[in-house]
Amino acid sequence: MSEHTDRRPHDSRWDRFYRVVDRIPEGRVATYGQVATLAGLHGWARQVGYALAALPEDNDVPWHRVVNARGEISPRRGSPAHALIQRSLLEEEGVAFDERGRMDLERVRWEG
DNA sequence: CTAGTGACTGTTT
DNA sequence: AAAACAGCCACTA
Numbered sequence: 001m002s003e004h005t006d007r008r009p010h011d012s013r014w015d016r017f018y019r020v021v022d023r024i025p026e027g028r029v030a031t032y033g034q035v036a037t038l039a040g041l042h043g044w045a046r047q048v049g050y051a052l053a054a055l056p057e058d059n060d061v062p063w064h065r066v067v068n069a070r071g072e073i074s075p076r077r078g079s080p081a082h083a084l085i086q087r088s089l090l091e092e093e094g095v096a097f098d099e100r101g102r103m104d105l106e107r108v109r110w111e112g
Numbered sequence: 113c114t115a116g117t118g119a120c121t122g123t124t125t
Numbered sequence: 126a127a128a129a130c131a132g133c134c135a136c137t138a
Contacts, residue, residue: 032121049118
């Protein structure tokens with residue numbers, strides 16, 4: 001992000017995550033823990049979710065390519081609709097889901 | 113400062 | 126294999 005807008009405290013921190021998410025290729029996914037580790041912050045998986053939840057609607061970050069370690073889309077408490085949108089976006093990129101709503105991480109996971 | 117919360121994860125039931 | 130537990134860390138009120 002811009003060096004001039006670092007005044008918001010979380011931006012500099014969360015930007016580390018956004019940077020990593022931004023590198024996930026189309027048709028691939030990464031787990032929250034993976035994003036945290038690649039950002040050099042092992043163990044901050046929960047914060048990755050928190051950071052993504054704080055994204056504005058008009059963002060360029062491929063937030064939909066981040067899933068949980070079970071290979072499924074993490075359920076939202078507030079808006080279930082967003083999870084459905086995420087699944088649609090992934091399916092558009094060719095990511096397949098089984099009848100239980102899970103994807104094959106071995107196959108679609110981005111290794112970074 | 114304490115307590116509650118969450119788009120998490122690895123371990124144990 | 127699914128659910129429950131217990132760590133986990135920053136943000137908010």
